[in-house]
Amino acid sequence: MARKTGQESTGNTPPVDPKAPPAAAQAPEAAACGQGETCSYVHIFQEWCKGCGICVAFCPKHVLEMGRNQKAFVARPGDCIRCYLCARRCPDFAVTITEELERIRQEGAES
Amino acid sequence: MxxxxxxxxxxxxxxxxxxxxxxxxxxxxxxxxxxxRAIDSLGWTKNEIMLVSGIGCTSRMPVYLDFNTLHTMHGRALAFATGVKLANPGLKVIAVMGDGDALAIGGNHVIHAARRNIDITSIIVNNFNYGMTGGQHSPTTPMNAVTATSPHGMIEPGFDTCALLSAAGASFVARATVYHVIEMDGLIRQALEKKGFSVVEALSPCPTNYGRANRLGDAVKMMEDMRDNSVTVTKAAKMTPEELSGKIVRGVLAEREAPEYTDLYRELCERVQGKAAEVPK
Incomplete structure (x- = not known):
C-alpha cells in the first residue's frame, strides 16, 4: 500500500470544522459585503491560529486585528495589497492568501 | 464553498x-x-527529499512534513543523514537541528560532516536555549543572558555557528532570521541547490523560555529586535567593528567549491574494485 501523496490530500476533505465560524464573519466590514470569503484575499484558519499576533503586527496595511478570542481575524479585507507577509510569517500555517502559489513560484524562479 | x-x-x-x-x-x-517554499520553488517531488532530525523543538519538524523522514537520537541527525546519503546518493538529504542538538550533543558530527563536505543541507534553528526541556543554556546562549541553568547570567561566550562551520570546511554557510522571511526562503533555496555541505543558521525567537527569562517581550517584540539589530553582509562589510558589535550579520557568509564526499567515495570504489564496484548512484 503506497503512502498518501500530496496530490491526494490537497483536494478532498480539508481539516476544517464546519461548526467553526468563518474568520471574516467576525469583522463587521466583511460581514457587510455579504460573502466574507469571496471579499477577502486573506483568510485566517481559526482552527490552527494560536494568537501570537505576528501577522497583525507586521501587516503593512493593518488588515488584520486580534479578536476577542485571542485569534486574528480579517478586519479590513479591502485594504489587503497581497504582499503575502502575513502568510509567510505565520508559524502555524493558519494564514493563506488566494492565488499565492503562482506568485511564489514566480519569485522563486527569479531569485 | x-x-x-x-x-x-x-x-x-x-x-x-x-x-x-x-x-x-x-x-x-x-x-x-x-x-x-524553497523545495516547492525548486520543483522537487516529495519522494526525492529525506528529512532527518534529532531531538528537540526543531526536531519535531519531520513529524509535520510529509517527506521521507527520520527522527533520530539527540544530536545524531547528521550521523544518520550521512548514512542515508551514502546508501542512496540520489536523495536530497536535509538535516534539521536545533542549536543544542547541532552544536552541543551533535557538535562533533556537525564539524566532521562539514569537513567531509558531504552533500547534505543542514538547517540549524537557533533560539539561544534548550526550549523543549525548560530553557537551559545552550552553546549559542550569549554572554550575560539569563536562562534556567544560568539564573545570574551566562558567563560563557556563545558559539558563532557560521564562523565555526565555515572554518570546518562547509561549502555554503548562510544566516537568516525569521523576520526576514523572504530572504530566508532564498537562502534555504540556495543551500538546497548547492552541492556539498551547506548550512543555514536560522535565528528564531523563543518567547516562552528565552524571551520570558530575559524580559525580551513577546514574539512580535523579539522579531522587531531581529529587524533592528541585524545587517546584511554587504552593509556589514562597510561598518567598523565597533558599529558591528551586537549586530547580527545575515546573508551568505561563505561559499566555496570543494570536492564532494559521495563523489569521492564512488571514485574510490571504482578505482579499487574496477568494474565490479557496486556503488549506488
Missing part, C-alpha cells in the same frame, strides 16, 4: 498532526514554511 487552505498544506501531515506543538510565536513554524 471549498475551504481555502495554505498551499503548504500539500506538504504537511495536516490531517493527523495539526495544529502543531510549538508555542505561540515560536519561529520554527516560519522556518518550516520557508523550507517548504
Amino acid at each position: 471549498a475551504a481555502i487552505l495554505p498551499y503548504e498544506y500539500k506538504y504537511l501531515r495536516a490531517k493527523k498532526k495539526f495544529p502543531h506543538v510549538w508555542c505561540p510565536g515560536c519561529g520554527i513554524g516560519i522556518v518550516m514554511g520557508s523550507i517548504i
